[in-house]
Amino acid sequence: AQSVTQPDIHITVSEGASLELRCNYSYGATPYLFWYVQSPGQGLQLLLKYFSGDTLVQGIKGFEAEFKRSQSSFNLRKPSVHWSDAAEYFCAVALYSSASKIIFGSGTRLSIRP
Amino acid sequence: SAVISQKPSRDICQRGTSLTIQCQVDSQVTMMFWYRQQPGQSLTLIATANQGSEATYESGFVIDKFPISRPNLTFSTLTVSNMSPEDSSIYLCSVDRTLASTDNEQFFGPGTRLTVL
Numbered sequence: 001a002q003s004v005t006q007p008d009i010h011i012t013v014s015e016g017a018s019l020e021l022r023c024n025y026s027y028g029a030t031p032y033l034f035w036y037v038q039s040p041g042q043g044l045q046l047l048l049k050y051f052s053g054d055t056l057v058q059g060i061k062g063f064e065a066e067f068k069r070s071q072s073s074f075n076l077r078k079p080s081v082h083w084s085d086a087a088e089y090f091c092a093v094a095l096y097s098s099a100s101k102i103i104f105g106s107g108t109r110l111s112i113r114p
Numbered sequence: 115s116a117v118i119s120q121k122p123s124r125d126i127c128q129r130g131t132s133l134t135i136q137c138q139v140d141s142q143v144t145m146m147f148w149y150r151q152q153p154g155q156s157l158t159l160i161a162t163a164n165q166g167s168e169a170t171y172e173s174g175f176v177i178d179k180f181p182i183s184r185p186n187l188t189f190s191t192l193t194v195s196n197m198s199p200e201d202s203s204i205y206l207c208s209v210d211r212t213l214a215s216t217d218n219e220q221f222f223g224p225g226t227r228l229t230v231l
Contacts, residue, residue: 036222044157044206044222091154094220101147102208104157104221 002027004093004105012111015083021076021108023091032094033074034102035065039087047089050074061085086112116141116209120224126229127197134193135226137207145210145215148180151203152203152223163190197230204228 003026013019025031035047048059055067065076074091091105117140128131137146146163160180162170169182184190194201207223 014226034220043224046124046219046221049219101162102157103159 002031002095002103003093004103005038006089006091006105006108009106010109010111012113013081013083013111016025016080019040019076019078019085021089021110023076023105024072025072025074025093026072026091027031027095030034030069031032033065033067034094035059035063035076036090036092036104037061037087038090038107039095040070044090081110081112081114083112086110115223116143118207118209118221120205120207120223120226122152122226123224124227124229128229128231129198131197131226132195133197134191135205135228137190137192137200137223139188139209143209144187146184146190147208147210147220148182148190148192149206149208149222150203157206160192163192165195196226196227199230202228202230 005024033050036044037047038044047063048057048065050057050067051056057065063076064077065074067074087110088107090107092102094102119138121136125133148160149157150160151157159172160175160190161172161182163182163184165171165184165187171177181193192205204225204227207226208220210220
């Protein structure tokens with residue numbers, strides 16, 4: 001069965017430090033991969049997505065993610081975090097076959113240390 | 115892109131009652147989905163709302179508890195029936211592939227925050 005694993009429940013980094021959020025997926029074919037962010041009391045916003053092509057994907061707010069097929073990973077990175085980046089981050093995989101639907105990881109809560 | 119609205123944005127309900135949540139999209143879309151996000155948890159897909167036919171439910175979700183309608187390509191409803199406190203969650207509508215687009219992306223509504231007493 002398809003699944004998405006985010007091994008880190010909660011991460012705290014200092015403002016200005018670099019960030020990497022881990023994501024591993026299990027899927028037989030090449031998946032469609034996403035990172036979403038959910039700020040407190042806010043809706044879900046798409047940061048970036050990967051369908052095919054260049055394995056390094058640029059997103060909004062200075063985020064990027066790299067698809068590594070050999071490791072079944074799609075880690076999210078940002079070179080320098082801002083206090084406003086504190087939020088819940090969800091990795092997700094979409095199954096575009098007969099009915100597209102998204103499977104979400106459990107999420108990683110990011111806290112920023114001043 | 116697609117702009118999605120949900121009504122109500124939040125509600126507090128009594129045990130044993132039912133609540134119908136509406137999802138309206140500003141353009142015609144092929145796929146509509148309903149998700150549940152329990153407190154402190156991730157999103158779980160409830161069902162795919164199919165236009166003109168019965169919804170397709172995920173494991174653990176049944177039509178009697180979560181009846182869904184989708185009368186056209188821009189509107190869907192989710193009813194949470196015979197509610198219990200365990201149904202307290204955020205319910206999100208999402209859509210995929212506006213008919214005018216070939217891009218593969220899902221857009222999410224703002225969610226409906228439900229509290230059951």
